[in-house]
Amino acid sequence: MICQKFCVVLLHWEFIYVITAFNLSYPITPWRFKLSCMPPNSTYDYFLLPAGLSKNTSNSNGHYETAAEPKFNSSGTHFSNLSKTTYHCCFRSEQDRNCSLCADNIEGKTFVSTVDSLVFQQIGANWNIQCWLKGDLKLFICYVESLFKNPFKNYNYKVHLLYVLPEVLEDSPLVPQKGSFQMVHCNCSVHECCECLVPVPTAKLNDTLLMSLKITSGGVIFQSPLMSVQPINMVKPDPPLGLHMEITDDGNLKISWSSPPLVPFPLQYQVKYSENSTPVIREADKIVSATSLLVDSILSGSSYEVQVRGKRLDGPGIWSDWSTPHVFTTQDVIYFPPKILTSVGSNVSLHCIYKNENKIVPSKKIVWWMNLAEKIPQSQYDVVSDHVSKVTFFNLNETKPRGKFTYDAVYCCNEHECHHRYAELYVIDVNINISCETDGYLTKMTCRWSTSTIQSLAESTLQLRYHRSSLYCSDIPSIHPISEPKDCYLQSDGFYECIFQPIFLLSGYTMWIRINHSLGSLDSPPTCVLPDSVVKPLPPSSVKAEITINIGLLKISWEKPVFPENNLQFQIRYGLSGKEVQWKMYEVYDAKSKSVSLPVPDMCAVYAVQVRCKRLDGLGYWSNWSNPAYTVVMDIKVPMRGPEFWRIINGDTMKKEKNVTLLWKPLMKNDSLCSVQRYVINHHTSCNGTWSEDVGNHTKFTFPWTEQAHTVTVLAINSIGASVANFNLTFSWPMSKVNIVQSLSAYPLNSSCVILSWIVSPSDYKLMYFIIEWKNLNEDGEIKWLRISSSVKKYYIHDHFIPIEKYQFSLYPIFMEGVGKPKIINSFTQDDIEKHQNDAGLYVIVPVIISSSILLLGTLLISHQRMKKLFWEDVPNPKNCSWAQGLNFQKRTDIL
Numbered sequence: 001m002i003c004q005k006f007c008v009v010l011l012h013w014e015f016i017y018v019i020t021a022f023n024l025s026y027p028i029t030p031w032r033f034k035l036s037c038m039p040p041n042s043t044y045d046y047f048l049l050p051a052g053l054s055k056n057t058s059n060s061n062g063h064y065e066t067a068a069e070p071k072f073n074s075s076g077t078h079f080s081n082l083s084k085t086t087y088h089c090c091f092r093s094e095q096d097r098n099c100s101l102c103a104d105n106i107e108g109k110t111f112v113s114t115v116d117s118l119v120f121q122q123i124g125a126n127w128n129i130q131c132w133l134k135g136d137l138k139l140f141i142c143y144v145e146s147l148f149k150n151p152f153k154n155y156n157y158k159v160h161l162l163y164v165l166p167e168v169l170e171d172s173p174l175v176p177q178k179g180s181f182q183m184v185h186c187n188c189s190v191h192e193c194c195e196c197l198v199p200v201p202t203a204k205l206n207d208t209l210l211m212s213l214k215i216t217s218g219g220v221i222f223q224s225p226l227m228s229v230q231p232i233n234m235v236k237p238d239p240p241l242g243l244h245m246e247i248t249d250d251g252n253l254k255i256s257w258s259s260p261p262l263v264p265f266p267l268q269y270q271v272k273y274s275e276n277s278t279p280v281i282r283e284a285d286k287i288v289s290a291t292s293l294l295v296d297s298i299l300s301g302s303s304y305e306v307q308v309r310g311k312r313l314d315g316p317g318i319w320s321d322w323s324t325p326h327v328f329t330t331q332d333v334i335y336f337p338p339k340i341l342t343s344v345g346s347n348v349s350l351h352c353i354y355k356n357e358n359k360i361v362p363s364k365k366i367v368w369w370m371n372l373a374e375k376i377p378q379s380q381y382d383v384v385s386d387h388v389s390k391v392t393f394f395n396l397n398e399t400k401p402r403g404k405f406t407y408d409a410v411y412c413c414n415e416h417e418c419h420h421r422y423a424e425l426y427v428i429d430v431n432i433n434i435s436c437e438t439d440g441y442l443t444k445m446t447c448r449w450s451t452s453t454i455q456s457l458a459e460s461t462l463q464l465r466y467h468r469s470s471l472y473c474s475d476i477p478s479i480h481p482i483s484e485p486k487d488c489y490l491q492s493d494g495f496y497e498c499i500f501q502p503i504f505l506l507s508g509y510t511m512w513i514r515i516n517h518s519l520g521s522l523d524s525p526p527t528c529v530l531p532d533s534v535v536k537p538l539p540p541s542s543v544k545a546e547i548t549i550n551i552g553l554l555k556i557s558w559e560k561p562v563f564p565e566n567n568l569q570f571q572i573r574y575g576l577s578g579k580e581v582q583w584k585m586y587e588v589y590d591a592k593s594k595s596v597s598l599p600v601p602d603m604c605a606v607y608a609v610q611v612r613c614k615r616l617d618g619l620g621y622w623s624n625w626s627n628p629a630y631t632v633v634m635d636i637k638v639p640m641r642g643p644e645f646w647r648i649i650n651g652d653t654m655k656k657e658k659n660v661t662l663l664w665k666p667l668m669k670n671d672s673l674c675s676v677q678r679y680v681i682n683h684h685t686s687c688n689g690t691w692s693e694d695v696g697n698h699t700k701f702t703f704p705w706t707e708q709a710h711t712v713t714v715l716a717i718n719s720i721g722a723s724v725a726n727f728n729l730t731f732s733w734p735m736s737k738v739n740i741v742q743s744l745s746a747y748p749l750n751s752s753c754v755i756l757s758w759i760v761s762p763s764d765y766k767l768m769y770f771i772i773e774w775k776n777l778n779e780d781g782e783i784k785w786l787r788i789s790s791s792v793k794k795y796y797i798h799d800h801f802i803p804i805e806k807y808q809f810s811l812y813p814i815f816m817e818g819v820g821k822p823k824i825i826n827s828f829t830q831d832d833i834e835k836h837q838n839d840a841g842l843y844v845i846v847p848v849i850i851s852s853s854i855l856l857l858g859t860l861l862i863s864h865q866r867m868k869k870l871f872w873e874d875v876p877n878p879k880n881c882s883w884a885q886g887l888n889f890q891k892r893t894d895i896l
Helices: 002-020 117-123 833-872
Strands: 033-038 065-068 083-085 087-093 113-115 126-133 139-146 157-164 182-185 193-199 209-217 220-223 227-229 241-247 253-258 267-277 280-288 292-295 303-312 326-329 333-336 339-343 348-356 367-370 381-383 389-393 408-413 423-428 434-438 445-450 461-468 484-486 495-500 509-517 520-523 527-529 541-547 553-559 568-576 584-588 595-599 607-615 645-650 658-664 678-685 689-696 700-705 709-717 728-732 741-750 753-760 767-776 784-789 794-798 807-815 823-825
Touching: 126 209, 139 157, 139 209, 157 193, 182 193, 193 209, 241 303, 241 326, 253 267, 253 303, 267 292, 280 292, 333 408, 339 348, 339 520, 348 408, 348 423, 434 509, 434 527, 445 509, 461 495, 541 607, 553 568, 553 607, 568 595, 584 595, 645 728, 658 709, 678 700, 689 700, 741 807, 741 823, 753 767, 753 807, 767 794, 784 794
Parallel strands: 339 423
Antiparallel strands: 033 087, 033 126, 065 087, 083 113, 126 139, 139 193, 157 182, 157 209, 209 220, 209 227, 241 253, 253 292, 267 280, 267 303, 303 326, 333 348, 348 389, 367 408, 381 389, 408 423, 434 445, 445 495, 461 484, 461 509, 509 520, 509 527, 541 553, 553 595, 568 584, 568 607, 645 658, 658 700, 678 689, 678 709, 709 728, 741 753, 753 794, 767 784, 767 807, 807 823
C-alpha cells in the first residue's frame, strides 16, 4: 500500500518535470478532439479499440504527449500475465489518423509501470473533448466524455482541470511554473461524462488560457499534455431568440429572429425549415448573415417548421444550439398584406390566394367584395399568377367607423361563395394642422397640434418629426429622409405642445406628424415654419389712459416692445369699465406712433384701455393684450349749466315778509363735467343790490323775502370754475297776481300715470316755462315738481298714484319778470275720467287690433295654400290621361 502511494507521488512530480521540459502546447480547435493514451510503438489499429468504435474514426497526430502510469489496487483483484509497459497520452483531431511523437519525448523522461492490459481496457484510455466559451462570456467550458466504459463499479472516476491565465504571456517563462496553475473539479455524471467550468474575466477574453486534464479512474491517473486557447475564439452563442414567421406584403414567408445578447461580434445563422403541404414535403437548409430569411412560393393550407442557430461570422467560433422549433400554418385564404393602413387619397393593392377543398382556385375566378355589401368592379382586378389575384383601390376616402369596427373588410371570394376570412383596410385622414409661434424674447418656438380631427387608431402612437434647413423654407415643403423626433406633451385643452429651444430665426423647420402603428407608419402633410415669421411680440408697455382737460378726449399712450425690431402696427380697445366691458376697437398703422386721442361719449366715466401689437407686414401673431389702464374721473371743464331749482314759500300771507326755501336736484356728471364741489346762491334786489352765499353741497337753502322783487340764481362750482349757463327765478309781489291759466284738469290714466291739461290765456308778459307741482294731501310728503316747456298744453305725470287718495295739482306760469299766479286743483276731474280712459285705451287697443288683423289674414292665406295642396296634389292633369282625350272639361256633364 505504501509502495502504491509512493508511485502515485512519483508519477505526479514526473508529470510536472515532463511538461516543463517542452515549450509547445496543443491549440484547442472549435471542433471535437480526442485524448488517447496507448503503449509506444503501437498503431491505432493494433491498439485494442472499445466496442462500437470504428478504426476509421480516429487516428493519432499528437503535437504534445506525456506518459501515464496506470496504477491499481491489487489487493482486491488478482490479474495474471503482467508486463511492464509505458503508456503515452496525446491529442489528435477527428480528421487525423496518426499520433506522432516528438524526438525529445522518449529520452528516458517517462515512467515504466506494470499493468494488466485487460485492466487498461476496462478503465478506458480514450476521451472525446470539446471546449467553448459560454454565450454570457463568463465561463469557459470543457466537456470530457470517456469512450471506454468502466465495468468495475468500485473504481473511483474523477476529472480535474488545471489552468492558468498569464497576465502577459510574452514576458512569462516558456511554461508557467507549477504553483501558478489552479485546479477545478469537473462535474461528472454516472456515464463518466464530465463538465469542467473555468471562470474567465471579461478583460482577459483575448488572452491565452493554458490548461491540462488530470483523469483518475480506478486508482490510475492519466495526465494530458498542455493545451492553449484564446477564449474569445471559442464563443458558443446562445440560440437565437424570438423566432417568428409572417406573410409579407409580397406574399413571401418571412422568418425572423433576434440575435442573442452579449455577443461581441456579428453572427451568421443557419436556418433549417420544412414545408408540409399535402402531398409534398419540402426541406431546406440555408446560411445567412441577416436576422431574417424570405421563403417564396408559399401555399395556403401549408405547415412550416423552422429552427435557427448562430455562429461567429468572421473568425473561429462554435455553432450555438438549435432554437426551439417554431411551427407556422397558413390559412386556406391568404391575404397579403392581411391588414393595410393608409391615408386618404392614396392608392393601395391587395393580393390573395384562395384554397377551396384542398384545391387552389384559379385567380381568374376570384371576385372581390367590400364589407360583403359592395362588389368591387372587375376593372380593379389584376391577375398576378395562376393562383394569385390582386385588387387595387384608387383615391381612397376615410374609413367610417361602423360600431366597434374601425376598418373596411375586403373579401376575396370564389365565384359562388366567400370565405369568412377577410383583409382589413384602415384609411385615416392625416391632415393635422401644426401651428407654431415664437415668443417675444425670440428665444424659443412653441408648436401645437391636435388629433381631434383624425380618427383614433388603437395601439397607435403619434410623434412630431422635423428637419431644420440651414436657411429659409422651400417653396413646396417635403418630408426629408433625415429627421429628428421631438417630444410633445398633451395639455389640458387636448392639444399637444412641443418647445424648440434654442432656435435659429432664419432656418426653415419642416414638420410633420408620424402615426406609428404595428401595421405601418403614416405621415401628415409637411409644413415649413420660419421662426422669424411666427413671432408673437410682447405686449406694449407703459400703457396710460386719461381724459384731456378742456378738450375732453380719451388720450392713450404706450411704449413698443424691444423685440422684434420690425415695424409694428397697434390695436387699441377701450370701453366703460365694469364687469362686462363693451369694447370698441381702434387701429394704428403708424409704426412710429406712441399715442392716440379718441372722442368718448361720457367724459366723466372710468374707461378701461388695452393695447396689443403685431408686425406691420402681417406676419406673425398679435401679442397678448397689455395690462388694462384706467382713466381717473376728474373735472374736465366748468359745469355746462347750473341746477334747475324751485321754491317753497312759507309765512303769513298778510305780511310782506316770507321765507323762501329753494330746492334743486344734484347736477349730473354730464352737466357738471365731472363733479360739483359746492353750490353758490346769487341774490339780486332793487334796494340791497347783489350778494352771494356759499351753501356747500346742500340741495336746499332758505332765505327771507322782504323786497318787492328778489331774483336768485344757483351756480354749480367744480375745481375748474363756476357754471356758465344758469337758471334765474324772480320773486315779485305784483307778478304773483298775474293769472293766465284759465283751467287745469287732471285725468288718472292708471295707477302710475296722470294726464294734466290746461288752457292759457294771452298775456303781455313773456312766458318762459311752467312748473307743475303735485302732492298727496293725505300724507305729509315732500312736494314734487317738474319744469315744463311753455309750448306744452298737456303733460303725462309718471308717479305712483293711489286712486282712493286725494292729490293736489298746481300749475305755475314762470315769466321773466317773476312767478305768476298758480292754478290749483285738489282732485281728479270726474266728468271726463271715463272719456279720457277710453281715449287712452285707444292708444293700446287700436295697435293690437291692427296687428291681430294682419296675423289672421296671413294665417288664412297659408291655410288656403295648404288645403289646396292637400286636396289637389294627387289629382292628375286630365290632359295627360288617355281616357280624357277629346273631352271638353269646360262643358258641364251631369252624372246620374
